[in-house]
Amino acid sequence: MNIDQLLDKYWAAETSLEEEQKLHIYFQSDNIAIEHQVFQSLFAVYHHASKVGLSRPFTKEALIPSRTRTKIFNLRSIGIAASILLALSVVYSSYKSNLETKSNIVVVNTPEEALAYTRNALALVSSSLEKGSQSMVKNMKPLRKANILN
Amino acid sequence: MNSKQTNSIMDIELQNKLYRIAFRIVNNGPEAEDIVQEVLIKIWKKEKQLERIENKPAYYMMMAKNQALDSLRKKKIKSTNIDEQYSLKDKKATPAQALESKDKMNKLINLINKLPVKQKIVLQLRDIEGYAYKEVAEIAELTLDQVKVNLHRARIAMREHILKAGLRHG
Numbered sequence: 244m245n246i247d248q249l250l251d252k253y254w255a256a257e258t259s260l261e262e263e264q265k266l267h268i269y270f271q272s273d274n275i276a277i278e279h280q281v282f283q284s285l286f287a288v289y290h291h292a293s294k295v296g297l298s299r300p301f302t303k304e305a306l307i308p309s310r311t312r313t314k315i316f317n318l319r320s321i322g323i324a325a326s327i328l329l330a331l332s333v334v335y336s337s338y339k340s341n342l343e344t345k346s347n348i349v350v351v352n353t354p355e356e357a358l359a360y361t362r363n364a365l366a367l368v369s370s371s372l373e374k375g376s377q378s379m380v381k382n383m384k385p386l387r388k389a390n391i392l393n
Numbered sequence: 394m395n396s397k398q399t400n401s402i403m404d405i406e407l408q409n410k411l412y413r414i415a416f417r418i419v420n421n422g423p424e425a426e427d428i429v430q431e432v433l434i435k436i437w438k439k440e441k442q443l444e445r446i447e448n449k450p451a452y453y454m455m456m457a458k459n460q461a462l463d464s465l466r467k468k469k470i471k472s473t474n475i476d477e478q479y480s481l482k483d484k485k486a487t488p489a490q491a492l493e494s495k496d497k498m499n500k501l502i503n504l505i506n507k508l509p510v511k512q513k514i515v516l517q518l519r520d521i522e523g524y525a526y527k528e529v530a531e532i533a534e535l536t537l538d539q540v541k542v543n544l545h546r547a548r549i550a551m552r553e554h555i556l557k558a559g560l561r562h563g
Contacts, residue, residue: 256545294407
């Protein structure tokens with residue numbers, strides 16, 4: 244098929260992509276027949292137009308809305324702050340606990356003093372145990388009523 | 394003709410294609426850039442929903458085309474200077490020849506811009522971007538017959554203008 248036939252098909256929108264490619268190659272060459280030179284500019288414009296582009300490509304940062312970026316930043320900041328507070332509170336509790344422990348240390352000078360403090364400490368433990376067993380008895384009543392344990 | 398396709402919205406060539414179709418419709422560079430940004434943000438937000446789309450680049454082009462048409466309808470967009478958009482550097486030409494060549498190119502670009510919008514879109518997609526008829530139909534949301542009719546009319550219009558104006562290259 245010669246160029247004239249291709250051009251006729253081209254104007255009629257009946258050319259394939261391959262045939263149009265041939266026309267583009269022809270009109271970019273240095274061997275354009277005089278009768279076809281009038282159309283050279285047209286194909287040149289199409290070629291130039293295909294090279295036009297953005298002044299600067301878009302990046303992900305440019306696309307993510309600033310609201311969403313701020314939201315993500317805030318959530319992360321809250322998480323980090325919460326972790327720091329938790330760590331500080333654990334450290335403080337531990338420190339305070341150490342202070343209390345230290346303040347509970349009693350220095351005794353005689354065996355009689357030591358015996359007295361020991362008896363007091365054991366009474367305290369016994370009292371706690373009794374409270375615990377009373378509480379247990381109290382909690383067992385509903386279970387006995389329900390005939391679970393008998 | 395460019396037949397490479399990519400699905401990533403970060404691909405520069407895809408972004409440039411979106412820009413070119415938007416620019417062809419609104420004929421304003423900054424407006425076309427805004428349109429591309431809006432379309433890319435929409436695509437990013439709808440990422441999951443768009444997973445089932447088979448031909449994503451064509452779908453993105455359709456989105457850009459529609460966004461540009463909406464823009465055109467809503468606003469009175471002023472055309473930007475062609476010189477800002479087309480950098481036509483012919484290294485072999487003398488300054489006088491380059492100026493003459495640039496002037497002829499500008500006249501042809503103006504002719505394209507004056508075509509009815511459907512013809513402009515179809516011409517852009519086929520003759521400039523090199524899409525197959527089926528893809529042109531998908532992007533332009535026309536039937537195959539409508540694509541060929543509009544393309545035929547656009548090409549004839551360009552031919553007639555060239556022959557009347559006697560626009561010769563060089």
